[in-house]
Amino acid sequence: MSIDGELPKRQLAQARLGNRRGAVMEFSAADTCLDIQGLTLAYGGKTALKDLTLRIPRHRVTAFIGPSGCGKSTLLRALNRLHDLNEDVSRHGQIHLDGHDIHDPRVAVAELRRRVGMVFQAPNPFPMSIYDNVAFGLRLQGGLSKRRIDDVVEWALKSAALWDEVKGRLRASAWSLSGGQQQRLVIARTLAVEPEVLLLDEPASALDPISTLKIEELIRTLKPHLTLVLVTHNMQQAARVSDYTAFLHNGELVEYGPTDTLFTHPRLRRTENYITGRMVG
Amino acid sequence: MKIPGHTAVGMPGKRRTREGPLAWLAAASVALSLIMLGALLVLLSVKGLSNFWPATVHQLTLKGGETVIGVPLETRELPSRQGLERRYLTANRDDGGGIWRWLANDQITEDTTPEDLVVLERRHWGTFFGRLVALQSGDQRLTGPDAWTVLESRLKEINALRDERRRLTHDEILPLIRSMEDQDGHRSEDRRLADLQRRASELQQRMQGDLVVLENGQGRRQEQALAEILEAWRPNAMAWHEKLGHWVRELWQFLSQGPRDANTAGGVWPAIFGTILMVLLMSILVTPFGVLAAVYLNEVAHQGRLTRLVRIGVRNLAGVPSIVYGVFGLGVFVYGIGGSIDRWFFESTLPSPTFGTGGLLWASLTLALLTLPVVIVATEEGLSRIPLHQREGALALGATRFETLTRVVLPMATPAMLTGLILAVARAAGEVAPLMLVGVAKLAPQVPLDGEFPFLHLERKFMHLGYHIYDAAFHSSDVQAAMPLVYATALLLVTVILVLNLTAIFMRHYLRKRHGAPVRR
The missing domain is CATH 1.10.3720.10 (MetI-like)
Structure with missing residues (x-):
């Protein structure tokens, strides 16, 4: 996503179903944003992800669903190497972002995280002003003029549909905003560094229905510019906003397909049980 | 952590009684701690701050005809359990040693507070209680009310001179001596030092020369150099606002001056x-x-x-x-x-x-x-x-x-x-x-x-x-x-x-x- 111009529209390759693990969708290399190959992840001996292989398409919303502890958040956090902080985590397998291995020793992890932005479950604005929150990532990069920062902050807040609500009080503390506003501020903060991928870890689970709706609208408006990956507990939300859905269970990828297909004609009994609520998550 | 909306004591209404002993115990410990803390502050404030208040000085006539001048303090029962005795601050350490005296209440035949009693704060020997008889300034000898008026004004002059001399010593003479020690002294520095020292002794000269004649409770007279006296006041003749002014002044001196008399007087x-x-x-x-x-x-x-x-x-x-x-x-x-x-x-x-x-x-x-x-x-x-x-x-x-x-x-x-x-x-x-x-x-x-x-x-x-x-x-x-x-x-x-x-x-x-x-x- 870029502040300066529209991105060319891309045709999505026809999703081809069926491969190992029952459900792996194949996109052409050009349409694949994140390519996860045989990813296995363990926390201090306990396996959280078992040999996952899936491709996440560019400029689409992909949702991860599954019961608690199925590994969907773990998978999300693997995509921007947030697990690096935890010394107990061991990993096998590769993740490619635009064809480049993100675990390559030459990759600067800070730069990777700038390109793969993340929004967390609970809104986590920093204890500073609204303006400083959005400018935080920009200032880390350094070398930007004050005017440029002003412009980007305004653009990011507009992109996150927050500008009209806060334009008069950019110097107010970010903690004075409501929960929904805070979450949109966090999205604006992430957008300000112009990421290519936006990871959303249950972004609306701590919010009221109206704020949830606003976040979902925002996801839809961002879709043409960004690859979005959404983890959610809320089946309706996945159905409403995502183009593709992956169902994970016990660290395994059970089924992955276009959202419409997966929710209306799941191929596997386990998937059906989960989305119809017979398997309690 | 405090849970919002909940009070520490518990639910209002009837349920409260059921929490009974624990709640009471907790409240009692809080109350006890607060009382102890309050007592600490009150004790320190009362005892510490009252020290600067100009207390009324009493003149007592005893049964034997002896006269005692002092400030009454605490009372206690006589060892024989027949009547009470009271401790008096009689000051005048140079007048026999002690500054306290216990007097049985029935020993006292007369207790008055004459206005002419003076309290003197001296550089040595502590406080003096008594009367001012005369002030001798050069050949001049003043008595009566004139003596007191001149004493007060002369005291102000002397205190100003003393401050000036202290400033001279601390800010000019001592640093000069130290710097001369460091660099083995130049002639010009020597001359400057001599000059400063002459000025200091001049100030000292101007402070001296005056004498006061004092009379203690027993009527014994003594002479005292005025330069030895730091302050003089007549508490019994002071109106309450004068006393307040005196209290503020004393308090300020306590805060702003150095200690005297082996840390038993002066400021901090x-x-x-x-x-x-x-x-x-x-x-x-x-x-x-x-x-x-x-x-x-x-x-x-x-x-x-x-x-x-x-x-x-x-x-x-x-x-x-x-x-x-x-x-x-x-x-x-x-x-x-x-x-x-x-x-x-x-x-x-x-x-x-x-x-x-x-x-x-x-x-x-x-x-x-x-x-x-x-x-x-x-x-x-x-x-x-x-x-x-x-x-x-x-x-x-x-x-x-x-x-x-x-x-x-x-x-x-x-x-x-x-x-x-x-x-x-x-x-x-x-x-x-x-x-x-x-x-x-x-x-x-x-x-x-x-x-x-x-x-x-x-x-x-x-x-x-x-x-x-x-x-x-x-x-x-x-x-x-x-x-x-x-x-x-x-x-x-x-x-x-x-x-x-x-x-x-x-x-x-x-x-x-x-x-x-x-x-x-």
């Missing part, structure tokens, strides 16, 4: 200054060390067994008695480091030590060491309270670990650091024991900060309120006479600690507001 300014300066230096020394150590333990170090062991060690250090730190400071800072500094840089002045003896720097360092665990523990707790998702939020924006630490974690932990500092200041300002080993002095009239290069004299000994209390209460010639001073100094020490703490608390409040964090209560 050098001690106030020493206490505050030492605490400030201690804070400057302890904060960076404590914060860096806490950052290392909490953010950098591998959280293994060794780190846990270090953490337990640090926490236990907080419980080591302060005198132990004093011994360590004496051995390591004073003799070890100070001795080495003297050998390397101040060899010319040896064997008289410069840094190899107790001083401001070593005292501050020792107290910094003493309070280091407090700062480390408080900062560490602040750091560990910062939610993981705040750190992850910064990392997810492409911040490195160091950037996350300096831009998000540390600013959020500043209130915790200040909490640590508040605790450290509270502990350090009240410590006396280790200071006795590493630099506090009974009398150091020169404050360690002055106009002389390098302005802050870290090697100098200093006075401390806590030690001043100890010294006045245990080492003065008349402990009872020094008690009001002890109370006043204790009250002052409490006030100083309170002011230092409040400053830190306001700073913390301001920082919390600036960082937008909700104020925790």
Whole structure:
């Protein structure tokens, strides 16, 4: 996503179903944003992800669903190497972002995280002003003029549909905003560094229905510019906003397909049980 | 943590009675603590502040015809249990030794408060109670009311002269002598010194010459040089607003002047200054060390067994008695480091030590060491309270670990650091024991900060309120006479600690507001 111009529209390759693990969708290399190959992840001996292989398409919303502890958040956090902080985590397998291995020793992890932005479950604005929150990532990069920062902050807040609500009080503390506003501020903060991928870890689970709706609208408006990956507990939300859905269970990828297909004609009994609520998550 | 909307006592209404004994016990302990604290402050305030009030002086006639002049104090039952006796402050130490006298109530035949009784505050021999008979100024001899009027005006002149002479000695003569010692003296400097000294003795001359003739209770007369008298007042002739003015003046002198008469009279300014300066230096020394150590333990170090062991060690250090730190400071800072500094840089002045003896720097360092665990523990707790998702939020924006630490974690932990500092200041300002080993002095009239290069004299000994209390209460010639001073100094020490703490608390409040964090209560 870029502040300066529209991105060319891309045709999505026809999703081809069926491969190992029952459900792996194949996109052409050009349409694949994140390519996860045989990813296995363990926390201090306990396996959280078992040999996952899936491709996440560019400029689409992909949702991860599954019961608690199925590994969907773990998978999300693997995509921007947030697990690096935890010394107990061991990993096998590769993740490619635009064809480049993100675990390559030459990759600067800070730069990777700038390109793969993340929004967390609970809104986590920093204890500073609204303006400083959005400018935080920009200032880390350094070398930007004050005017440029002003412009980007305004653009990011507009992109996150927050500008009209806060334009008069950019110097107010970010903690004075409501929960929904805070979450949109966090999205604006992430957008300000112009990421290519936006990871959303249950972004609306701590919010009221109206704020949830606003976040979902925002996801839809961002879709043409960004690859979005959404983890959610809320089946309706996945159905409403995502183009593709992956169902994970016990660290395994059970089924992955276009959202419409997966929710209306799941191929596997386990998937059906989960989305119809017979398997309690 | 306080749950919003819930009160500590419990649910209102009938249920409350069922909580019964525990709630009552808890409330009672709070009440008891508050009462004790209140009693402490009231006792210190009443005993300390009343000392400066000009008390009414009584003239008593006893059965044998003897006349006693004194201020009535507490009453108690006679040993024979027949009637009461009362203690009187009779002052006049030069008049037979004691300054107190117990008199049985039935011994007293007459108790009056004549307006002509004077109280004199003298440079030596303490207070005088009695009458002014005459004032001899040169050949002139004044008696009656004139004598009192002239006495008051002459006293003002003399006090101004005394201040001028003190200023001359401290600000000009002493620094000049010290600088001459350093550079083996030039002629011109010699001449300047002689000139200054002549001016000082001129001032001294102008102060002297006047005599007062005084009469004590028994009617015995004595002469006293007016230059020996610091202050004179007639409490029985004063209206209440004059008394109030006198009280304020006395209080101000207590706060702004140096001690006299082996610390049993006069003010405590050098001690106030020493206490505050030492605490400030201690804070400057302890904060960076404590914060860096806490950052290392909490953010950098591998959280293994060794780190846990270090953490337990640090926490236990907080419980080591302060005198132990004093011994360590004496051995390591004073003799070890100070001795080495003297050998390397101040060899010319040896064997008289410069840094190899107790001083401001070593005292501050020792107290910094003493309070280091407090700062480390408080900062560490602040750091560990910062939610993981705040750190992850910064990392997810492409911040490195160091950037996350300096831009998000540390600013959020500043209130915790200040909490640590508040605790450290509270502990350090009240410590006396280790200071006795590493630099506090009974009398150091020169404050360690002055106009002389390098302005802050870290090697100098200093006075401390806590030690001043100890010294006045245990080492003065008349402990009872020094008690009001002890109370006043204790009250002052409490006030100083309170002011230092409040400053830190306001700073913390301001920082919390600036960082937008909700104020925790």
